[in-house]
Amino acid sequence: MNENQWMALTGLLMAAVLVVPVALRRNRGRILINAALWLAAAVGLVWLYQSFGPF
Template sequence: MENVNWLGLVSLLLVALLVGPAAFRMNRGGRWLPKVAAWLAVLVGLMFVYQTFGPF
């Protein structure tokens, strides 16, 4: 793994630091699995749209 995308890793870490505390607070009431599945579906959809219509 010689070619590491440092900017991508740092941005992912910063997003996790920003979203993490709110996500943990949201999960206190239980029923967290449908919420996680919905967010994963949104993220996969955004990645698909970016790869299909993005600049690369």
């Protein structure tokens, strides 16, 4: 990984530290539903990228 990728990863982790606790507190009863939806969206995007190549 080059320096730009490390900086992007660091920024993503910093944002996750700020967002995740609030999201978990706010959606106590719907955590599994939301996680399943996000996972399905990520899998769909990966499948689209693999099927149709770099855009």
